[in-house]
Amino acid sequence: MDSLGLGSFGIITIISFFMGAVITLQTASNIDSALIPAYTVGFTARQSIILEFSPTIIALILAGKVGSNITSEIGLMRVTEQIDALEIMGINSASFLIVPKIIAAVLINPFLVIWSMFIGIYGGYLVATFSGAITPEAYIYGVQFDFDFFSVNYALIKTVFFAFIITSLPAFFGYTVKGGALEVGKASTQGVVASSIVILIVNYLITQVLLI
Amino acid sequence: MIELQHICKSFGDHQVLDDISVRYERGKTNLIIGASGSGKSVLTKCTVGLIEPDSGSVVYDGKDFTLMNLNERKAVRKEIGMLFQGGALFDSMTVAENVKFPLQMHSQMSEEEMMHRVNECLQRVDLVNANDKFPAEISGGMQKRVGIARAISLEPKYLFCDEPNSGLDPATSVLIDNLIQEITYENQITTVVITHDMNSVMEIGDKVLFIYQGRKAWEGSRDNIFNTDSKELADLVFASDLMKQIRTENRK
Numbered sequence: 048m049d050s051l052g053l054g055s056f057g058i059i060t061i062i063s064f065f066m067g068a069v070i071t072l073q074t075a076s077n078i079d080s081a082l083i084p085a086y087t088v089g090f091t092a093r094q095s096i097i098l099e100f101s102p103t104i105i106a107l108i109l110a111g112k113v114g115s116n117i118t119s120e121i122g123l124m125r126v127t128e129q130i131d132a133l134e135i136m137g138i139n140s141a142s143f144l145i146v147p148k149i150i151a152a153v154l155i156n157p158f159l160v161i162w163s164m165f166i167g168i169y170g171g172y173l174v175a176t177f178s179g180a181i182t183p184e185a186y187i188y189g190v191q192f193d194f195d196f197f198s199v200n201y202a203l204i205k206t207v208f209f210a211f212i213i214t215s216l217p218a219f220f221g222y223t224v225k226g227g228a229l230e231v232g233k234a235s236t237q238g239v240v241a242s243s244i245v246i247l248i249v250n251y252l253i254t255q256v257l258l259i
Numbered sequence: 260m261i262e263l264q265h266i267c268k269s270f271g272d273h274q275v276l277d278d279i280s281v282r283y284e285r286g287k288t289n290l291i292i293g294a295s296g297s298g299k300s301v302l303t304k305c306t307v308g309l310i311e312p313d314s315g316s317v318v319y320d321g322k323d324f325t326l327m328n329l330n331e332r333k334a335v336r337k338e339i340g341m342l343f344q345g346g347a348l349f350d351s352m353t354v355a356e357n358v359k360f361p362l363q364m365h366s367q368m369s370e371e372e373m374m375h376r377v378n379e380c381l382q383r384v385d386l387v388n389a390n391d392k393f394p395a396e397i398s399g400g401m402q403k404r405v406g407i408a409r410a411i412s413l414e415p416k417y418l419f420c421d422e423p424n425s426g427l428d429p430a431t432s433v434l435i436d437n438l439i440q441e442i443t444y445e446n447q448i449t450t451v452v453i454t455h456d457m458n459s460v461m462e463i464g465d466k467v468l469f470i471y472q473g474r475k476a477w478e479g480s481r482d483n484i485f486n487t488d489s490k491e492l493a494d495l496v497f498a499s500d501l502m503k504q505i506r507t508e509n510r511k
Binding site: 123124129132137138 | 332336339341343344348360
């Protein structure tokens with residue numbers, strides 16, 4: 048659980064903070080009409096962060112960080128006969144190695160995403176406060192404006208699917224690797240690319256089903 | 260006792276094993292020798308079920324392994340210990356945890372009993388004060404010994420060793436050979452050793468199976484290997500000048 052989720056706590060905090068800050072600045076700089084209220088910046092930042100940035104972008108980042116780690120780890124176990132050793136001991140190596148990783152990611156990733164949402168929105172608040180782009184009050188009003196809790200549920204549902212993809216696909220590529228270090232490296236790349244593409248496709252499908 | 264009957268295995272068009280039948284005796288070190296690529300490892304992997312043979316059967320003490328379902332195979336595998344060529348120790352675990360792992364999976368022992376057994380196995384392979392080290396922190400010879408300790412921790416009935424001496428210095432090789440033989444005799448294990456090391460053949464070869472191009476080319480013991488008529492076996496075993504001299508002396 049540490050390597051799959053808690054170990055990514057730092058990078059998720061940093062990325063979420065700056066992404067929230069940048070979304071706020073960009074939205075503020077692009078809204079240049081007196082007809083659009085200032086709180087729209089907070090509203091847009093909240094929607095972007097909760098609906099898309101925190102669940103999807105964080106999943107893509109984790110697919111790179113955690114996915115490559117899983118493929119390399121399991122792939123190396125395969126080429127150094129550690130998986131054969133498990134089989135000889137009468138242990139179902141696939142269940143033993145892969146299932147706990149999937150369960151851990153499915154359990155821990157929603158917490159990471161909720162944390163990312165808070166940090167992203169807080170990053171936007173600090174930028175609003177210190178840059179003078181909008182007033183903090185307008186930002187907070189925008190963040191609270193027309194809030195539908197379903198958007199959080201939608202993000203968490205996506206996160207559970209993404210957590211499964213981030214762990215199962217790289218694990219598959221690692222488990223089925225044949226050869227040596229070169230093949231493990233290739234499998235690691237394939238695992239990250241495949242899981243990233245599948246995340247984007249599943250993101251589209253879930254959005255179509257839940258929001259449209 | 261393990262009996263292989265007419266084992267055949269092909270990968271694509273390439274036939275790796277061609278009708279191999281052999282009986283590995285209980286309480287003896289059964290050696291498989293042959294040139295690289297002759298099919299020794301594939302034969303062993305077929306024996307333990309890591310590779311399915313195309314035809315033939317593998318019989319463990321009267322029970323046909325090839326006809327067993329998954330649960331029955333698991334039960335047999337709990338009685339198998341295997342030392343892999345590279346050790347195959349779990350990188351993320353310490354030496355003690357590696358040896359303890361099979362006990363955790365398959366025994367009902369308490370933590371105290373498991374640690375007692377772990378220390379017993381590590382002492383048996385002459386490894387002391389290495390419990391807390393990780394595999395990457397110990398030498399190749401020590402890794403092999405940890406591999407043996409792990410393989411014997413559950414007191415297996417069958418022990419497989421894939422090139423236990425590869426990459427080791429001569430003194431450590433002799434140590435490992437003697438250890439395997441002692442364990443085999445003490446516990447009356449059916450031991451199968453794949454080796455390229457002719458010193459091992461002469462030291463511990465109670466029974467020797469020679470595979471040439473996927474076929475059983477010769478079967479005997481270390482005592483009658485000097486008098487073999489098999490040209491292929493002689494070319495392999497007596498390839499070095501030293502071994503030729505030993506054969507000449509032996510025949511006088």
